Amino acid sequence: MQLFYASLFGAFGGVIYELLLLKGEFELPHKSLPASEGTRSFLFDLGVLAHVIMGAGAAIAVLWIIEFSSGAKFVAGSLIAGVASVAVFRSLEERFLAALAVKENVKLKEQKADAVKDLEFLEAEVRKLGSRRRVAESSGSASLETTDVAALTSRIAETRGKLLQN
Numbered sequence: 139m140q141l142f143y144a145s146l147f148g149a150f151g152g153v154i155y156e157l158l159l160l161k162g163e164f165e166l167p168h169k170s171l172p173a174s175e176g177t178r179s180f181l182f183d184l185g186v187l188a189h190v191i192m193g194a195g196a197a198i199a200v201l202w203i204i205e206f207s208s209g210a211k212f213v214a215g216s217l218i219a220g221v222a223s224v225a226v227f228r229s230l231e232e233r234f235l236a237a238l239a240v241k242e243n244v245k246l247k248e249q250k251a252d253a254v255k256d257l258e259f260l261e262a263e264v265r266k267l268g269s270r271r272r273v274a275e276s277s278g279s280a281s282l283e284t285t286d287v288a289a290l291t292s293r294i295a296e297t298r299g300k301l302l303q304n
Contacts, residue, residue: 140201141201143212144212147197148195148196148200148217149194149197149220150217151196151218151222152221167182167185192220192223192227196219196220196227197215197216197217197223200219257298261291
């Protein structure tokens with residue numbers, strides 16, 4: 139029931155916004171005029187109904203974010219949300235995008251940590267190969283060049299440095 143009243147007062151706030159915007163007048167719904175001669179327009183201007191819908195939606199969104207302690211504050215908050223519906227939705231959009239960016243940043247940090255672990259594992263494996271090569275050299279059957287091990291170790295260290303820099 140609270141959602142119904144929030145949307146009702148928000149819709150009324152949308153009408154107030156329309157009256158403020160058009161200096162005491164409001165626009166009735168109508169078919170939009172063509173942009174130029176010879177073109178057909180399929181657009182329909184909702185007029186005051188657009189602000190009524192936005193006001194109701196903004197009041198509901200604000201109700202989910204803010205818990206009002208009294209009926210008067212509930213009515214005032216719903217009306218204000220309706221009047222400021224454009225700002226409410228822009229603010230919510232910015233917060234939503236910021237939350238997505240934070241979530242993506244956390245995901246990237248986790249991927250970075252995993253990549254560093256993988257590099258450390260590879261570095262350890264390359265070191266093992268180097269010691270195996272030395273053992274194989276002593277028995278006369280070396281197959282891995284010393285320069286290959288050094289190049290791999292250097293490349294892994296360079297990649298780890300780049301990852302830790304970012």
